[in-house]
Each structure stands twice: as C-alpha cells, then as structure tokens.
Amino acid sequence: MRILIAPDKFKGSLTAAEAAAAMAEGALRVYPEADVVQFPVADGGEGTLEAAVAAGYEERLNAVVGPILAPIGAAWAIRKDAFGGATAVIETAQASGLAHMEPTPANALRAHSYGCGQLIAAALDAGATEIVLGVGGSAMTDGGSGALRALGLKPVDAAGNVVPLGGGSLGEVAAVDLSGLDPRLTAVNLRIAVDVQNPLYGPEGAAHVFGAQKGADADAAERLDAGLRNWASVLREASGRDVNVPGAGAAGGFPASFLAFSNASLEGGFELVAGLTGLADKLGKADLVITGEGSLDSQSLTGKAPIALADAARAQGIPVIMVAGRILVSPEDLERHGVVAAAQLLDVAPSAAESVANAGKYLAWTTSQVLEGA
CATH class of the missing domain: 3.40.50.10350 (Glycerate kinase; domain 1)
Structure with a gap:
C-alpha cells in the first residue's frame, strides 16, 4: 500500500x-x-515556505525591517531550474507577520510591509525569474506600499514630502515618485497566492474585514479603509490600472501595489503551491x-x-x-x-x-x- x-x-x-x-x-x-x-501541504498562507523547503527548495535567511521597524530575521527559499531561471518562495508573514507585532490600534496603523519588499529584492538579486508570494498571517494594512518603498518607490504628500510608513499614513499620499522603482519588477513573473476574494477597500475590504485581528478598533479601521481608498486612487492615476479587484484585499491589501506596477497575477493558493511542490x-x-x-x-x-x-x-x-x-x-x-x-x-x-x-x-x-x- x-x-x-x-x-x-x-x-x-x-x-x-x-x-x-x-x-x-x-x-x-x-x-x-x-x-x-x-x-x-499549504494553501498559500503560513506554511507555504515550509512546504517548498520540504519539496527541495533552498532556504535562505535575511535581516529585514519588521512590521513596526524592529529588525528581524526572515526566511525565504529558492530553487534554480535547468534553463537558467529560478523560482523564489516568500511568505509575507516571515517579514511582515502578525507574530512580530502586538495587535493594538496604534500598531495596526503603523504596521507596514517594507520587510517583505526587502525579501523580494533579495530574491531578485539571487536571480529569481519567478516569485511566489504567500500572503497569510500579515500584520499590516498598507496596500503593499511598504514593500514597494523597499523596491524604490516614494509616496509623497501634497507638499512633496515622503509620507511615513504604515497604513495609517496612506490618506496623506498625493502622488508617487516612480523614478527609483526597481525595473526588474516588470520582468519577473510574480504569482500571489490568495484564498480570499475581498476587494481592497469598502465594507468587505481589507481594513473592515481583517483589521480587527491586527489590532484595529473601529476608528483605526475607518482610517485604514480611507487610506486604502486613497492609495487605490493614487495607484490608478500613476499606472492606469484599477487595483480594487477581488483578492486585492488579502494581506492588508498587499497585492494592490504589485497589480499596479508589475505583471503580478492572483492565483488560488492550494493549486499554486501544489504545482510548485x-x-x-x-x-x-x-x-x-x-x-x-x-x-x-x-x-x-x-x-x-x-x-x-x-x-x-x-x-x-x-x-x-x-x-x-x-x-x-x-x-x-x-x-x-x-x-x-x-x-x-x-x-x-x-x-x-x-x-x-x-x-x-x-x-x-x-x-x-x-x-x-x-
């Protein structure tokens, strides 16, 4: 048997x-x-990295900025193929996960995805031609803005000042400076594993549905939702793309920024990980x-x-x-x-x-x- x-x-x-x-x-x-x-096995959330390593991917560790600025160590994995390419596997929870933050209203507003962007940069530096992102267990509700900042994007307010990290600051963003954004983002095949169909903002969006588990009270959730709505408007103005789509509300809206400025696709988590492993x-x-x-x-x-x-x-x-x-x-x-x-x-x-x-x-x-x- x-x-x-x-x-x-x-x-x-x-x-x-x-x-x-x-x-x-x-x-x-x-x-x-x-x-x-x-x-x-895993479905694209926490455990995706473990499943990849068990299937033969090489685990690596990088020092990154955690979801509320404290430095942490975050694991990811990579496997090279016979054609000169390589697939990297990254979990947002490793660098920007709720396990690295006390869930309070203040932290819910401060939390960001900068460390996850650092892992994406590390994967690109290692030669990844494909990156699989598992987005469960996240601490932030920043629309992926922190990750893009680690990759060179600058969100600025009406006076031209760079806004602070965190979802609570997204309402201040008036425009984005793309001059320093890593050009490799448009070349890599970015596959985001999602198991929810929530939009970026609104009653069923990231802040109102998932904010409480990250510490957000009613006031914080309203502020975060308004920030995500504004961030979507800024992204649409800069990229011409509507990012308020089903699944964009996963991981605090993390996919939204990459839907705007990369060739990212949203895929069912289990099917993606099953094919990967x-x-x-x-x-x-x-x-x-x-x-x-x-x-x-x-x-x-x-x-x-x-x-x-x-x-x-x-x-x-x-x-x-x-x-x-x-x-x-x-x-x-x-x-x-x-x-x-x-x-x-x-x-x-x-x-x-x-x-x-x-x-x-x-x-x-x-x-x-x-x-x-x-």
Missing part, C-alpha cells in the same frame, strides 16, 4: 512537517509494510491519502489545503482519511469531498491544553485508530 500523508499545519501546536511525521508514525503502526510518503505527481501514485489541519471548520470548505487535496484525490478515486485537532463540519460535508473516515484529537485528549502539549503523540494515536476503524 502506498500512503500519501499530506497535512497542513496544526496551528499553535505542530508544523505541517511535524504533523506529517506523527501521522506517519500512526499509519505504520497499522500498516508496517506500507510505502509512506510524507508531504506537508510537485504534489500532483505524489498524489497520482497513492492508494490512500491522510490529511488534516488544526481546525477543520467552515473556512476549510472554501478551498483550504486539506479539503482541496481531498477533492483532488476524489477525482482520481483515491480514498481520503482526515485527522484534525478539531472537526467542526458535518460527516456529510466531509463525505461530499471524498473523505471516508475522520477523527479529531480532542476526542482522545483529556483537555484542549493537553492536546496541544502532546499533539504529536495524540496525532499518531488518533491516526492509527481511525485507520483501524476505516
């Missing part, structure tokens, strides 16, 4: 690679002779798929990695077993996606805290139990 073990992260307890190792341990207890392949080839050789994530809920059904993988497996007639930290969707929902059996760690752990502390142990045990019962 060939078993493909391809979980997403169990956020707060296990990385995708750690989860895969625990699931493999459980699977081998039941099928000790099985050919088990561990293949961490060679998941399709692994899936085609499997007799059984085991996948899962920390919380399998209604958001999972919108195309998150485990359900998207289950759909791909179902299309090839491959049964899927789902093991998650908690399962908040119905058995009927899972069955529609080709899942033949499922279990959650919280059924076996004495408490939620205990399941986090011993997540690997419980994940291995739960995997073996669901396989024996399937």
Whole structure:
C-alpha cells in the first residue's frame, strides 16, 4: 500500500512537517509494510515556505525591517531550474507577520510591509525569474506600499514630502515618485497566492474585514479603509490600472501595489503551491491519502489545503482519511469531498491544553485508530 500523508499545519501546536511525521508514525503502526510518503501541504498562507523547503527548495535567511521597524530575521527559499531561471518562495508573514507585532490600534496603523519588499529584492538579486508570494498571517494594512518603498518607490504628500510608513499614513499620499522603482519588477513573473476574494477597500475590504485581528478598533479601521481608498486612487492615476479587484484585499491589501506596477497575477493558493511542490505527481501514485489541519471548520470548505487535496484525490478515486485537532463540519460535508473516515484529537485528549502539549503523540494515536476503524 502506498500512503500519501499530506497535512497542513496544526496551528499553535505542530508544523505541517511535524504533523506529517506523527501521522506517519500512526499509519505504520497499522500498516508496517506500507510505502509512506510524507508531504506537508499549504494553501498559500503560513506554511507555504515550509512546504517548498520540504519539496527541495533552498532556504535562505535575511535581516529585514519588521512590521513596526524592529529588525528581524526572515526566511525565504529558492530553487534554480535547468534553463537558467529560478523560482523564489516568500511568505509575507516571515517579514511582515502578525507574530512580530502586538495587535493594538496604534500598531495596526503603523504596521507596514517594507520587510517583505526587502525579501523580494533579495530574491531578485539571487536571480529569481519567478516569485511566489504567500500572503497569510500579515500584520499590516498598507496596500503593499511598504514593500514597494523597499523596491524604490516614494509616496509623497501634497507638499512633496515622503509620507511615513504604515497604513495609517496612506490618506496623506498625493502622488508617487516612480523614478527609483526597481525595473526588474516588470520582468519577473510574480504569482500571489490568495484564498480570499475581498476587494481592497469598502465594507468587505481589507481594513473592515481583517483589521480587527491586527489590532484595529473601529476608528483605526475607518482610517485604514480611507487610506486604502486613497492609495487605490493614487495607484490608478500613476499606472492606469484599477487595483480594487477581488483578492486585492488579502494581506492588508498587499497585492494592490504589485497589480499596479508589475505583471503580478492572483492565483488560488492550494493549486499554486501544489504545482510548485510537485504534489500532483505524489498524489497520482497513492492508494490512500491522510490529511488534516488544526481546525477543520467552515473556512476549510472554501478551498483550504486539506479539503482541496481531498477533492483532488476524489477525482482520481483515491480514498481520503482526515485527522484534525478539531472537526467542526458535518460527516456529510466531509463525505461530499471524498473523505471516508475522520477523527479529531480532542476526542482522545483529556483537555484542549493537553492536546496541544502532546499533539504529536495524540496525532499518531488518533491516526492509527481511525485507520483501524476505516
């Protein structure tokens, strides 16, 4: 039997690679002779870099400016191809993520994406001809303006002064000076993985929908939304492009700036990462798929990695077993996606805290139990 073990992260307890190792341990207890392949997956958010490294990309580390100016180390990855090109993988969360900032109203207004722009510059310096950007877990709501500033753009106010970094200053921008913008942006193939369809601004935009998780109160959200609206106007004036499109509201509006001044494309996260890492080839050789994530809920059904993988497996007639930290969707929902059996760690752990502390142990045990019962 060939078993493909391809979980997403169990956020707060296990990385995708750690989860895969625990699931493999459980699977081998039941099928000790099985050919088990561990293949961490992601949907374009946090974990995308880990999935790329697991698939053979070379990990690198750069010192960058964090989302509120403190210097941090940020990882990214690159792989060269046989034709002289190279693909880089960058997560906005590495350089400009919420993990690097306390979510307060003041910080929500200050946070910026400058460090992510520094990683893009590093990838270009390393010879990247294609850059894949995963945009989950971000701290900023700056429309990608900080990243473009790291790449040479200068946003100025009506008096010609460069405005401060951060989404809270976008309302002051009257124009942009493009004279120093890195010309390589128009040559690189920039692919942005998004799993939301929110526009840049408005009631369903970045500030109003995602601002609260970054610390924004009602007043800060209004200011950020007004700034994004103004930024879109400035970008349209400078580039002739309308950037208030579905998906532009991801990661605090990060895609907007690149939609204006590069050949960026917005793509579904799972499909993009699956193609990037060679998941399709692994899936085609499997007799059984085991996948899962920390919380399998209604958001999972919108195309998150485990359900998207289950759909791909179902299309090839491959049964899927789902093991998650908690399962908040119905058995009927899972069955529609080709899942033949499922279990959650919280059924076996004495408490939620205990399941986090011993997540690997419980994940291995739960995997073996669901396989024996399937």
